[in-house]
Structure formats: structure tokens, C-alpha cells
Amino acid sequence: MSQLDLGILGNGSFSALVDDHGRIVWCCLPRFDGDPVFSSLLAGEGEPEHGFFDVVLEGCVSSEQRYLRNTAILVTTLRDGQGGAIEITDHAPRFRDRQRIYRPLMTVRQVRPVAGDPRVQVRLRPATNYGARRAPTTHGSNHIRYVLDDTTIRLTTNAPVNYILEERPFVLEETIDFVLGPDESLETAVATFARRSFEETRSYWFEWARTLSIPFEWQGAVIRSAITLKLCNFEETGAVVAAMTTSIPEAAGTERNWDYRYCWLRDAYFTLDALNRLGATRTMEGFLRYIENLVRASEGGHLQPVYGVTQEARLTERTVDLPGFRGHGPVRVGNQAHEHIQNDVYGSVVLSATQAFF
Structure with missing residues (x-):
């Protein structure tokens, strides 16, 4: 069921909303008033057919969500009934690069095992034309392209591509990275890009918050x-x-x-x-x-x-x-x-x- 206990991702170019189980339920591209790539927030009651991006933990019994202090980086922790747990860290890159602010139409998602032997299922189902239909795909060895009405977006990942296409559950043994953005190849390995983007974005928000004039209380x-x-x-x-x-x-x-x-x-x-x-x-x-x-x-x-x-x-x-x-x-x-x-x-x-x- 849709609910409004949502986390916010963004970078000054676009935004996305994430529910308390780490599902991206709303994201418009190429700007705030664009066609929602993820539209399940408005998909009515019950389980939506498409319009979302989530990482499902098998046997999940609880979830926690928080922002990294003084940042727009969102962390969702999911726990199963067997002592397993995963952590999903989401951010939209925003940092200084080549004497400008780098703020692409991109979401970076890092999923790491925290405890036990968690088994996960990745479901990435973008939609187009305000949820009218699921986006068709093409893929390579490390990426999947989602063809929308007005543009094409690309997922680059070090997770098994066919597991994502088939939505097949697998044991999460190490951190996997997802970069969802423009239909362009990354210049570095996806793990390297995700790690650098996380660190630079965190530093940007730390610095921005440090410059604010804020009261002593609250x-x-x-x-x-x-x-x-x-x-x-x-x-x-x-x-x-x-x-x-x-x-x-x-x-x-x-x-x-x-x-x-x-x-x-x-x-x-x-x-x-x-x-x-x-x-x-x-x-x-x-x-x-x-x-x-x-x-x-x-x-x-x-x-x-x-x-x-x-x-x-x-x-x-x-x-x-x-x-x-x-x-x-x-x-x-x-x-x-x-x-x-x-x-x-x-x-x-x-x-x-x-x-x-x-």
C-alpha cells in the first residue's frame, strides 16, 4: 500500500522519493514536472505492476531508514527473520567537479550485506507516459537500457545482469552497485564511480550545511x-x-x-x-x-x-x-x-x- 513516509533524493536537477523499504516510488525526468519514470506512488492499492525500483530482502520482517547526518544521502536497513540484514544507500550525485557543480540526472544505489546470508531480489521496472506501460529493454554484459517515450536511461551495475532482467533472487555476498542515469558509458568501474560519487556528495552536503546560519536549538x-x-x-x-x-x-x-x-x-x-x-x-x-x-x-x-x-x-x-x-x-x-x-x-x-x- 502506498504511504507518505518517504525519503527524498535530489541534486538540483531532479528528485526521487523512496519508501521505508527502499523502494523508489516516484521520480520524474528530465526535471520535476517531467514524465515519472517511477510512478507507483500513484498506482492505487495493492502491489504495482511497474513504475518502481526496489531491492527485496527475502523474509524481510523489519526496516529502518535514516539520512546520513547533514546530507541528502538516504540509508535503508532491511532485516529478515534469520538474522540477515542488508543496507541500501541512495544518493543523487552533487559535487564540485571541473570548476562546476556536477548534478546529473542520476541515482546511485549501493547495496551491502550487513549480517547473515541475506537473499535479495532486484526489481527495476521503469514506466513511461505516466505509468501507461513498462519500458522495453536492451542489455549488455554490465548494463541494461530502458527505452522510454522521450529518452533512454541506462542501469550500469556489477550485479549479474540476467538476475536483474529475470528478477531472480540471489545471495548477497558483497556490495553491489547500481548507477541509473543517462544512456552513457561510465568512464570507470561502476564500484569506483559509486564510491567516489558517494564520498564527494557527502562532502558537498557537509560543507553546504556547515555554511548555514542556524539557531542553537533544533x-x-x-x-x-x-x-x-x-x-x-x-x-x-x-x-x-x-x-x-x-x-x-x-x-x-x-x-x-x-x-x-x-x-x-x-x-x-x-x-x-x-x-x-x-x-x-x-x-x-x-x-x-x-x-x-x-x-x-x-x-x-x-x-x-x-x-x-x-x-x-x-x-x-x-x-x-x-x-x-x-x-x-x-x-x-x-x-x-x-x-x-x-x-x-x-x-x-x-x-x-x-x-x-x-
Whole structure:
């Protein structure tokens, strides 16, 4: 059954949501409002047919999940009834490389045995066109290609490829690595890449958290909230989205299910104020530039309540055939609010601009 106790992965280019058993249940590519490669979060009740990526521990009886302190790296521990345990470490690479921030459309997953002789089953089932069908595959000796409607993604791994294709259980004797991203070959061995990416990403988040201005009390909660806010930032343009998901119902059975993967100007002041207080200056400045570009591009000074992450003004709303979260549809793509007149947005923009002077 779908639930909302979810961990967040991201790097400023995309995001993914992971449930408490390590299943990736939501991930849109190539950006926050893209077609979800993993869409099982909105697949209704029961076991989904596709739209997820998980590592199933045979006989699993318990799970624990945590972030590595002051990072966006997620660790899920699964335990079976025979004393076996595995640890799944997930991250989206983000670090400085060649004098720029490296933030690819990529998820790195490392799975290691912790205790006993755990037996696992890897199930990777990307979907396309909002869960309409499972992506067809081609494969080589160390990779599997998943052909989507608009792009192709590649899994590179040191696990047996045929075990993944056939979803065949096997004993996990050593760490296995999965790099899921663009359809490109890695320049190094997958284990080397995964290890370096983990270490560099961890160092990046440590350094970023260290620069924040945070109160003496509740530091852990404030840092975690700051990281989550940063993960809502589409760094290329500076936009900050209201949410990473669409159509999570406001209340069961109401059909008040909206697509919030966009930028609402009425939220801008509060977001910028929080970023300013945190000392997250670059993220704040990027969002201010995004708003400035919207204002300069507006026709006759008219501002909409909501825009896309690359300043799209037209966000035509439609419904798709996903069942919805726990079966509570409809699932909407786009948001009709772009046609609304909400005059409070002008005040929000003016207040947002004041953050440049404090």
C-alpha cells in the first residue's frame, strides 16, 4: 500500500522519493514536472505492476531508514527473520567537479550485506507516459537500457545482469552497485564511480550545511528542513517548486488533487525569507533572478499565480490514467491556476525583492 513516509533524493536537477523499504516510488525526468519514470506512488492499492525500483530482502520482517547526518544521502536497513540484514544507500550525485557543480540526472544505489546470508531480489521496472506501460529493454554484459517515450536511461551495475532482467533472487555476498542515469558509458568501474560519487556528495552536503546560519536549538531539524528546501530548487533557472509530486489528495474522496510541481509566486516571499535567514545566499539569489525574469517577460505587467520551472506560462491541465494515491484519483498533469487572476502575487513579488537588501 502506498504511504507518505518517504525519503527524498535530489541534486538540483531532479528528485526521487523512496519508501521505508527502499523502494523508489516516484521520480520524474528530465526535471520535476517531467514524465515519472517511477510512478507507483500513484498506482492505487495493492502491489504495482511497474513504475518502481526496489531491492527485496527475502523474509524481510523489519526496516529502518535514516539520512546520513547533514546530507541528502538516504540509508535503508532491511532485516529478515534469520538474522540477515542488508543496507541500501541512495544518493543523487552533487559535487564540485571541473570548476562546476556536477548534478546529473542520476541515482546511485549501493547495496551491502550487513549480517547473515541475506537473499535479495532486484526489481527495476521503469514506466513511461505516466505509468501507461513498462519500458522495453536492451542489455549488455554490465548494463541494461530502458527505452522510454522521450529518452533512454541506462542501469550500469556489477550485479549479474540476467538476475536483474529475470528478477531472480540471489545471495548477497558483497556490495553491489547500481548507477541509473543517462544512456552513457561510465568512464570507470561502476564500484569506483559509486564510491567516489558517494564520498564527494557527502562532502558537498557537509560543507553546504556547515555554511548555514542556524539557531542553537533544533539544529538537526532546521538543517534537515534546509536541505529539503534546497532539493526543491531547480538550479538551472533558480525556480523553487511547491512540491515534487502531483495529485496527492488534500482529503480522501474529494478529488482535490492538484499538480504542485511548479512555482507559486505567493510562496516566493516566505521561501526567500527562509533562505535569507539560513544564509543560503546562492539559492536565494537564483530564485530572485528567476522572479526577475518572470517580471521582465510579463505582458503588460500581468503576473500569473504559477509558472513552470523554465518560466512556462501555459500549464494546460489534463488527467492521466494512473489510479491515484491509494486509489484516490484523478491524477492531474498541469494546473489550471495559471489562468486565474490572483492580485496578491504583486505584493508577494514586491516583498520578495526586499530580500535583496537585507
